[in-house]
Amino acid sequence: MANWYKVSHVDEIEEDDVIQVDVDETVLCVYHVDGSFFATDGICTHEHACLTDGFVMDGVIECPLHQGRFDIRTGKALSPPVTVDLKVYPVKIENSEIWVQLGE
Amino acid sequence: MTIMEQAPLKAFGQEYVLTKKDYKPYLKRSNKHGLIRFGVHMGLIAVAAGLVSVTLGTWWIVPVMAVYAILLAFLFAPVHECSHGTTFRNRRLNEVIFWIVCLIYMVPPTFFRYAHATHHTYTQIRGWDPDMLPERMTASAYIKFVLGFTFWQRNIKWFLFHPFGKIDPTQRYFLPQSEIPRVVREARIIFMIYAGIAGVSIVFNPWIPLIYWVIPRLVGEPFMRWMRISEHGECEENGDLRENTRTTYTSGIIRYLFWEMPYHAEHHLCPMVPFHALGRLHEKFGHKLHAVGDGYMSINKDVYVKAKQKQGVTWDNPTSSVHQPVSQEFS
Ligand code: FES
Numbered sequence: 001m002a003n004w005y006k007v008s009h010v011d012e013i014e015e016d017d018v019i020q021v022d023v024d025e026t027v028l029c030v031y032h033v034d035g036s037f038f039a040t041d042g043i044c045t046h047e048h049a050c051l052t053d054g055f056v057m058d059g060v061i062e063c064p065l066h067q068g069r070f071d072i073r074t075g076k077a078l079s080p081p082v083t084v085d086l087k088v089y090p091v092k093i094e095n096s097e098i099w100v101q102l103g104e
Numbered sequence: 105m106t107i108m109e110q111a112p113l114k115a116f117g118q119e120y121v122l123t124k125k126d127y128k129p130y131l132k133r134s135n136k137h138g139l140i141r142f143g144v145h146m147g148l149i150a151v152a153a154g155l156v157s158v159t160l161g162t163w164w165i166v167p168v169m170a171v172y173a174i175l176l177a178f179l180f181a182p183v184h185e186c187s188h189g190t191t192f193r194n195r196r197l198n199e200v201i202f203w204i205v206c207l208i209y210m211v212p213p214t215f216f217r218y219a220h221a222t223h224h225t226y227t228q229i230r231g232w233d234p235d236m237l238p239e240r241m242t243a244s245a246y247i248k249f250v251l252g253f254t255f256w257q258r259n260i261k262w263f264l265f266h267p268f269g270k271i272d273p274t275q276r277y278f279l280p281q282s283e284i285p286r287v288v289r290e291a292r293i294i295f296m297i298y299a300g301i302a303g304v305s306i307v308f309n310p311w312i313p314l315i316y317w318v319i320p321r322l323v324g325e326p327f328m329r330w331m332r333i334s335e336h337g338e339c340e341e342n343g344d345l346r347e348n349t350r351t352t353y354t355s356g357i358i359r360y361l362f363w364e365m366p367y368h369a370e371h372h373l374c375p376m377v378p379f380h381a382l383g384r385l386h387e388k389f390g391h392k393l394h395a396v397g398d399g400y401m402s403i404n405k406d407v408y409v410k411a412k413q414k415q416g417v418t419w420d421n422p423t424s425s426v427h428q429p430v431s432q433e434f435s
Contacts, residue, residue, distance in 0.1 A: 064376055067188050
């Protein structure tokens, strides 16, 4: 069942930055890009690096370990060595709080 | 469990030298820095090629060819930088230049990228790092390396076998299954380009590619091997990047031509940082590095003497208990 989880506050993530949030067993990255917020899985699909240590630029997260790149909005793997897309999660803002939906 | 998850250890150390907040200002990408460095580098190569053409048939060709060959060998630097995707802000430009320099330098782009990524993950972890010096390195193994035998032996194998889908089983572990068709496709394209160059030159003038490309690549590669041995040679065989990777003090000219790669420990600790910011990174945490070398000559002397005496780190750490998925080669 899908549930919404409060993960952060809009003031807690700078523009072009990312934070890591753990919800139960799931490691998430929550991003602030062009005034909007997005959420993806927090672990790189190549060799399990923590994407929260990566670099956000032009709506793309670059993995800290081998510079593989993912589109933050769609999770699409953009360049080697990443080949498997990241899972993305619905995000909503209520009263300046960031909520992420997890589950089927 | 995948084969990569069986590794005993991964390289680490960034957390000891920099916080994430400190790291951010160094990450900025720019097209300008990449274009200037690449333009100057290719400009110097063009000038040297011109000098080769006017000194052909005289004794001057010897020093001129040496300089030209060394400038071509330094193209390893943009190969390496582009494999990280950090040369330019514009990723497409990065990939185009990556292809061009890989073709000249004679390495296959995607395969190199995966091998190099694995070198970063498992730096100096024997059995997992595909770029390590051989175990129990002897003086003759050192000489073989520096002369480029190992480099050419391996690269020729790549170029001859990858187009037929034959990838060395000991190197498959770092290549995702889904990327094998891409590696094979690239190898076929490169094979056809090289065959085309060979065909055209046989018809018109076989000396041109030999004089301006093949011979200088053979002559220049030992210089690059000699420099690159300093990056990890006689550094600790453990995962700590402050100890297992060396920054080498050298002249500003060498740093410029090598695209700041003498700051090698800084690069391994912060691989997302583009080449032009590595000097600033050195100012920030250079004092925290354990492996810093004073010039390529003295490092090579140390590596060679230890190899000759059958001593040093490659002799100290018998690793028979470690899983050995890779042939120990130096890229
Ligand atoms: S771990 Fe992310 S690109 Fe390799």
